[in-house]
Amino acid sequence: MENKRLFLAIALSVAIFLGWNWLALKMGWITPAPPVAVTQTVPAANATAGAQPEGSFAAPQKVAPEFVPTQGQEVRVDTPLYTAVFHSQGGVLRKFSIKGYQRNLYAPETVTLVNGGAADKTPMALMLAGYNTATQGQWSFDGGDVQLEPGKTGTLRFVGLVDGMRVTREFTFSGDTYVIAEKTEVQSDASRELRPAFTMAAAALTEDSPPSFIATAKHAVFGGEKPKPGESQYNTTRVAWFQDGSFHEEGSLSTLDEGKKVQGLVAWGAVMNNYFVAAVSMKPSKETSLFSRHGNGVFQVSLGNPELTVAPGQTQILEADYYLGPKSTSALAAAPNDLGKTLHYGMFTIIAKPLVALLQFLYGYVGNYGVAIILMTVLIKLLFWPLSQKSYKSMEEMKRLQPEIVKIRERYADDKEAMNKEIMQLYRSHKVNPAGGCLPIVIQIPVFFGLYQALLNSIELRHAVFIEYLPFTNLPWLNDLSAPDPYMITPLIMGATMFLQQKMAPPAGDPTQQKIMLFMPLIFTVLFLGFPSGLVVYWLVNNVISIFQQWTQRRKTTAQPK
The missing domain is CATH 2.70.98 (Beta-galactosidase; Chain A, domain 5)
Incomplete structure (x- = not known):
């Protein structure tokens, strides 16, 4: 009986409670409570989805x-x-x-x-x-x-x-x-x-x-x-960038110390030298800007x-x-946003790139970059052999006319116009073109500058060994083709070959010009003392082949009847 009364009391209490809530909601006496918010933690991996x-x-x-x-x-x-x-x-x-x-x-x-x-x-x-x-x-x-x-x-x-x-x-x-x-x-x-x-x-x-x-x-x-x-x-450190489809660089520390800003479609900016680069790039879909500076040795x-x-x-x-x-061709091939353009050869890129490819091809066969440079020099000289022959032939003919030219200069020393007229008449009568010795050389100048840039910026030559030790000694010699000859042997030999070439060439008519030409080998020797030895090897071999070609042409000219 006691339990029945307890259950009856509980049932009446629940009924009264539910009935009261229903009546209060109907009459608007109370408002429902908002639902409880559930916070969900998203795994880190989903953040980039x-x-x-x-x-x-x-x-x-x-x-x-x-x-x-x-x-x-x-x-x-x-x-x-x-x-x-x-x-x-x-x-x-x-x-x-x-x-x-x-x-x-x-x-x-x-x-x-x-x-x-x-x-x-x-x-x-x-x-x-x-x-x-x-x-x-x-x-x-x-x-x-x-x-x-x-x-x-x-x-x-x-x-x-x-x-x-x-x-x-x-x-x-x-x-x-x-x-x-x-x-x-x-x-x-x-x-x-x-x-x-x-x-x-x-x-x-x-x-x-x-x-x-x-x-x-x-x-x-x-x-x-x-x-x-x-x-x-x-091989200096500088800042470079690729803007509006063109390569640009700045190596002046005074300019970079103040800061340099450029705007346009800038694909990348980099700190680099001839062999290494640290670059940041982005795909420029609209105007981008690059700010570069230098301070305390940091770019x-x-x-x-x-x-x-x-x-x-x-x-x-x-x-x-x-x-x-x-700055390797193969390593940069897969780089995005034109980063491959960090490997830049200047205005002669169209010539330098094939020469780099040729150098690497030859190295694949001989296994020595010094020997590869020599073989490449020989191939280039063979390519321009006909032009060089015309040049040396014209020079030899000019040399044969030198005694007569000297007489004309002495005869018309006070009349420059008459002197030039007589000299030109002499050239026409002997069918000699005074520019014939220079034109073939001028044509080859772009190739030289292209090769200069190719060798100067080829990381393959960095620490590349040609002749590891000076013959008959244990002194390191040409064990790094990107560094100067430590004993200056190759630049001095190169200067001697240039001097020999000058002596074999016909002397200039003007005495002052003759003295200037004699100083050229000395000037080049001083310049080449600090050049990477790979460049010196190229120029030295080029001179030796030129001397041989000039000598053969002289023998042929001498054998001809006057």
């Missing part, structure tokens, strides 16, 4: 992953081609070393493009809305070191919060290329003008060796800027787009590519 092309927006994301900053740490990326160290605070580059390339012949350390002072300038940093995201934001990272084998790829992903903007930077690496691809997503609760810019910084790309004897002596005699360790006057470039905006609740996609490595 549904990415849109650069400059476009992804659909608004209703649910954003929670941001929890982590302590900054260094992350190492090791591939068959290079070793890179990043810092998780912004994903900036701290160190970059290229495998397979020594700093110099006598140091086992590899070539390092980014380290020390350059790392302090936050290379590969992202600038947004005037902020350096590496130094003015909070970041998180939950990955680890990346170790890649050939044919494999890997990624690093850094997430940051910068002045209310959520930034996700993802870098993709490959075991087969020096290219590092970046894809960045930016979100904001409010509309923001991003003004994004990608940066690169590198110290002067020297060989870290003492100044050459020639550079030191030149400084002692002529003064000027003191030579830097390891930096040749033929910086910043490539940006001032017009991008991120709308509230949407995602802006930014993309860039980096190349840090050798």
Whole structure:
């Protein structure tokens, strides 16, 4: 009986409670409570899903992953081609070393493009809305070191919060290329003008060796800027960029110290020398700008787009590519955004490129770049042999007429007009063209300059051995075709061959001109003392072949009846 009364009391209480609530809702005495919101955490891997092309927006994301900053740490990326160290605070580059390339012949350390002072300038940093995201934001990272084998790829992903903007930077690496691809997503609760810019910084790309004897002596005699360790006057560090389909570069430190800005369709900006390059690039769909500067031995470039905006609740996609490595034709072939144009040969590129290909082809057979240069020189001389023959034939005929020309000059010493008329009449009567000796040489000048650029910018010649030791000694000699001859033997022999050529050629009619021509071998010898030995070898072999050709033509002319 007691239990029945208890159950009856409970049932009446529930009925009264439900009836009262129904009546209160009907009469509007109370309002229903809102539903409880459910927070969902999206995995980090989903943040990049549904990415849109650069400059476009992804659909608004209703649910954003929670941001929890982590302590900054260094992350190492090791591939068959290079070793890179990043810092998780912004994903900036701290160190970059290229495998397979020594700093110099006598140091086992590899070539390092980014380290020390350059790392302090936050290379590969992202600038947004005037902020350096590496130094003015909070970041998180939950990955680890990346170790890649050939044919494999890997990624690093850094997430940051910068002045209310959520930034996700993802870098993709490959075991087969020096290219590092970046894809960045930016979100904001409010509309923001991003003004994004990608940066690169590198110290002067020297060989870290003492100044050459020639550079030191030149400084002692002529003064000027003191030579830097390891930096040749033929291989200086400079800033370069590709704007509106054209290559540009700036090597003046005074200009770069003040800062240099260019605007247009700039595809890439780079710090480089003859053999290595550290570049940042992006596909320029609209006007881009490049700012470059130098300070305390560090070169910086910043490539940006001032017009991008991120709308509230949407995602802006930014993309860039980096190349840090050798200026090798094969390595640059796969680089995007015209980065292959960093390998530039000047106005004679159309001639230089085939010559580089020929040099590499010959090296494939002989296995020695010094021998390959000699063979290439012989082939070029054979190509121009008919033109050279005409030149030397004209020179020999001019030499035979020299006694008569001297008599005419003496006879008309006071009448220049009559003298020139008589000399021209002499040329016509003997069917001699006074310009015949010069024209074939002029035609060959573009080939020389093209070859000069090809040899000067061929990383294949860097540390390439021709004759490792001076004969009959243990003294290192031509063991680096990109460096000057340490004992100046080849430049001096080259100067002697030029002097012999001058003596074999017909003397100039004017005595002052004769003296100038005799000084030419001396001037060239001084210039070639600091040239890379590969260039000196080419010029020396070219002179020897020219002397032989000139000698054979002289014998043929002498044998002809007068």
